[in-house]
Structure formats: structure tokens, C-alpha cells
Amino acid sequence: MMDQAFLILGLTLLGTVVGSALALIPALHVYNVAGFVIAAQASGVTFAEPQQLHFVLLGMVVGYVFFSTLPGLFLAVPDESLAFSVLPAQQMIRRGEGYTAAMLTAIGVLGGVLVLLLLAPILPVIVRRLHVLVAPHLHWIIALIVVYMLMSEWPFSNGAGSNWDRMRKAWGQLLAGALTFSLSGIVGIILMYRSPIDLTVAYQNLLPAFVGFFAVPAVIQAFVIGGVAPKQAVRRQLDVTPQLAAQGVFAGALGGLFAAFFPLVTAGIGGFLAGHATAQRDARVFVISQGTSRFLYYVGAIAMFFLPGVGLTRGGLAAMLATLDRPGTWQSYWFAIGAIAISAAFTFLLFERAAWLTALLAPRLPQRILNGLTLVVLLGVVFISTRWAGLTVMAVCTCIGSLPLLWKTRRMHCLGVILIPVLINMLGWDNWLLQLF
């Protein structure tokens, strides 16, 4: 038993170090690496026993949640979940508070760990019951989220011009959002029903779309602007009270758990809904809440995968892990919870130094060169995974993903790529849709 525990701990920490290091490569998502590992394992290359691999990948995800914040903040290469929080955090970077933004995110992640530990004993009961209740209702719950996303967009304007000018600007933004959502949905339908991407890499089907929607437009924008981060202050005391931190963690926990539990709901959507539910305004609370939300979305979903008797496969990694093996015992559940806690504590210690170093180096970083290199990495990852078909999909999605940047609408609308096709499927409307192809 003790040997097993130490082995699991060792594997988790190995995964944590690897995940942390990989997360520093801009735009490389942990799921891409996990996809390669699992595909290799499935084709006969054995890295470890499936149960052991679960913990390596679990550690990688914990490391990724912490460390991907740094390129996301300082190089503006967000994944979908970070795309939502990067704007307020980047405003902090422009004020020279990049280190504070990074540490507030880390505090949020630690808050997420605490929430997960507190909920761990009751999570099996709650999740099982909720799952039984909600499963027949998922279609309208997801439809509700879509309708709210579209209806709740607020036109940004400083009030200049006549009524007609203001209305034109407002509706330009709103229609750009709706157009982004619709076009993303069309891409999603094509990828789901007639994907040009080879079946042998079907597990990476959405990779080029996500890179195109979220990463490439941000990198191109950063490249074009070519700004250099101002000198970053490293303060030992963060300007946040325990009450503000608790508010952020509470809001983030709601969003993250919601996203981890419901299919198709990502950390971005969960955080957005939780932010609206708790009427957040303070940028610090927002940044903390996004840390918590991302952690519970990525790691909470895996914890739910370990739940005995429920076996929820939420999120990309859980779906990939399920192809190897399903844990399903109380022992593996508690091992997973313990591994998450230790891995997170270990990563936090590494992260503080890394955040300090990044903040120190940020003003000296050749941003344009790094953005250029990032673009090369992105193209390389997409090409290696999905070849020319993937690059084509990525190019199309980059055009669509640029609409929100040009019209200042929500980047979250690009999630139409998964929301629309799956919602159509859930509503049973896919038969008539298939007739179109």
C-alpha cells in the first residue's frame, strides 16, 4: 500500500514537472501532448501501466493549470479558458503588475484546491444524484447557456456620435458576435459530421479549430502591436484582502464546478456565468476567480472521472483517459485527491519563482520574435497532428477568431464550434442536418 502510494506520488510529481515545463512553451496545450502519449500507448508503445499513466497525466494537468498562466499573461497566447481572463490581467501587466496578476491567479488555483479537498468527501454523493437528475435535461440547459451568451452581450461605446451612430456601432458589435458564433458553429458541424481531418487522428479533430479561434489571432495581434511589457513590480504583499480572495474563489468555484460537471461548458463559460451570478466588478476578484475556475474545470473534471460508480467523462483528458482504463475504486479516488493536493502545493512553490523570473524578464523579452516563434510552434503542432487539412481548418478558424478582436465582441462566441453541433445532436435535429451533406 505504502509502496503504491509512493509510486503514485512519484509519478504525479514527474507529470507535474513535465506539465509545468511544457506549459511554458507558448500555445502548446497539455491535451495535445496527452493526446500524443495516449495515441502512442494505444498503438503499443508502453510508457507505463494505464493506471499509472492516469497519475502522470493528472500531474501534467495540475502543472499546466499553473504554468500556462505565464505565457498566457506575458506573451498573450491564451487557450480557451484563459482567453476570458487575460484581458483584465493584461491591463495589470500594462500597469506593471504582471507578477501580482500571476500570483492572484495562483491564489485562485490554490483556492480551487481547497474547495476540491473540502468537497471531496461529499462529491460522490452530490455528483451521482445530480447526474441522474440532470442527464435527461442537458439539451435545454445547454440551449439556455447559448441563448444567454448571445442575449447578454453588452455593446461597448463611449457615447460619441448621434443616436444613429451609436446604434450602428452597438449593433455592429452585437452582429459580429452572432456572426462569430454562427460561423464557428458551421465549422463545428463540418468537423463533427464531415471532418476533413484524417480519422487516424480523430482525437485531435478540434485542435486546429481551437488553435485557430483562440491562439493564432491573439499571437498575430500581439505581433502586429509589437508592444513591450513595461517594467514589472514584484511586490511581496499582494493588494488583496482575505474577503476579496474568498469572493474570487467562491465565484470561481461555482464556475469551475459548473464547467466540470456539465458537458460542453468550458472554464471560460463557467467563469462568465459565475461572474454574472455574483456580480463581480473588481479586476483582482476576477483574476482570482478565473484561477479557481480553470483549476476546477481541468482538474475537477479529472477528479470526477475517478469517482467510483459515476465515471463521468468531462473534459478532453477524461475522455482520452477513458480509452485506456476506468479507475472506479474508492482507493484510486482518494489517491487522486491526495495526488492533486500534493501536486498543487509543489507546483505553487515552483510557480512563485517562475512568476518572479518571468516578471523580471518580461520587459527585456523580444516580444515580436517570441510571437513569431510562437506562431511557428502553433503551425508546427497543428501540422504534425493533422497535416494540411488541419492547417486549412486552422486558417479558416483564424479568420473567424479575428472577428471578436476586430469588433470587440466576446471571444467566447467561438465556442459555437462545439456548442452548436452537439446541441443539434442533443435536440435530435441531426437527421435533417445530415441530409444537407
Added chain:
Amino acid sequence: MKGLTHFISAVAAASCVPGVIEHASSERGLILVLAGAFGLLPDWLDFKWTRYLERTHHDIRPTEDAFDADAIAMQMAQILETVWASGQPQRVQLHTMQLASDRWQRYSLRFDPYDHQLTVKRGPIVDTGQQFVCATQSVTAIRSLSMPVYYGYDGDLKVDIFEGPTIEFSVQRDPKTKEKRIEIDFLPWHRRWTHSLTLGIVLGGLLALGLGWQTGLAIGLGWITHVLQDQLGHMGSNLWWPLTTRRSAGLKWMHSGDALPNFLTVWLAVAVILLNINLAADVPQFTVANWLIWGVILPSVGLGSAYVYTQRATAAQRQKRKMVELMEELVEPQV
């Protein structure tokens, strides 16, 4: 209330309509989604259509390089004089001062109905989240008003982010004394015809005829829930449009942006939806007693206490702020 609060409350109200939950699960129906959309529709119409269709008569457009509080106060006082003399209502658009992409210069107006004064004051620089960024040199202008004014809201009228507020001045009679006074309406285009119970009932009735009674009832309830929730705040709504033309005063129990009441409402709405799903399930997963304790009573007591505590703190802060503002006015008034 916030958009999500209205939206989810409308869904909760619709989930209480007999058969709607069953219809949603067995026939993949979307009545609840329609109810949510109609629950948000009154504000959607106001903020995305009505605000652009209403004409304003005057624009207050301060310049960032030289904020002239006195000029604003004088212009406002002249508008009030014109309204008082002509009896014709006038709408004023107060424009914001954007300094950078995330920086706004806040300024405020205060109508004091007791001392017959209008105070215009430059505030701090804030970010788009309306959070304090840095202080600016205090500039204050005070103008005496020659007519009685009625201002139904509390505190200063702050102008900071995005499009500034619109206010309407109109000559009305005090319902008690029957004497004439100028009434000041905040956002005159908001919560008028769109926030009408009558419209909710008629709309629900029409949709019931076309789409069935469950759909009509669910949608009508969604709309009405929105209007009633807004009535808990300060601004109120024109509850019986087209039978009435003016907004009825709100109950003033809370501000629409208060975090805790909004969150408590969202929580309770989700609890109601879950209860209805549970009651409609083949195998219920919890008892009503458990739902009451864990889903309603404990969260309500917890969040309610937190709200009362924060309100008390806010009252103390408000008093302190008032004193600080008074001191500032004594030190640096321009007029």
C-alpha cells in the same frame, strides 16, 4: 437585478408550470429556454433598441483637458429654468470622459431637493470595472436652483464608463401637496413600456393562443418575474403601460447591482428548478425536507446575514463618505 438573475428566475418560474419539465425531458422541448429569453427581453429591448430611439434635447460633453464643473452646473441650471418656464420635458445626455482604453474620468451630479442646490464634482479616475485607479484634483461647482426639484434616488448621479446616463426633467405636481415641482427621472428610456405587467399578460395570452397554454403561461411568467424583481429596487417600472405613462416608484429594498441579493436569487432559482426536476423524475434523488434545509434555508440565512452585515457597513461608510464630501466642498468650491 442583473441579467442572469432575471434569466434564471424566469426559467425557475416557468419550471413551476405543470407539465413543462416533463415536456422538456421527454419531448426535448425548449419552453424553458423561451421563458428564459423572455425573462431577459425587457432589458434587451431597452438597452439595445429603445435607448437609441429616444431623442435627447441637450448634451453635456465635458472635455478631458479642462473639466469645467461650473459650466456643467450652469448649463444644467439653465435647462431646469427652461423646463420650469415652458413646462415641456427635456432630456439630457450626460456624456462620459474616456481618457484611455481602460481609464475614465468620473464626475458626479447631485440634486439636493432640500437645499435647492445642484452640485457638480469631478471624481477620481476609474477603470472599466468602475474601480478606483487614482485621485484627481477636486473640482466642485454648486448652483442654487430657483425651483423645487424632486429626485427619487439616493446619492450622487455618477457618470463614468461607456455611454453616460440620460436624465429627464419634467414639471409634475407633488401627489401630496399638489404643488408644482421638477421631477428628475434617471434613464427615462428604461423600464417604460418594456417593463409592463400588462404587456407580459397580453404577450403570454397571445402566445398561449398560438403555441399552447403551457408555453404562453411560461413566457408570461418569465416576463412578469422580471418586472416584479425590478420593482424591488429604486427605479421602479411603468407597471401598467399602456394604462399608465409613468414609472411607479420601486420598493427600494436593494440596488440592482448588489452582489448578494443577485446571487441569492440565482441560487434560489436554481434550487427551484432542481426541485421541479426532482419532483418530475422517475426516481427522485432528494426529499423536499432536505431540499429546504440544504438548498433554501441554510444558503438564505447565510447569504442574507452577509447582506445585512455588508449593508450596515455600507451605511457607516456612506455616512463617512458624506462627511468627506462635505469637507471637500467647504475647501475647494469654485462657486
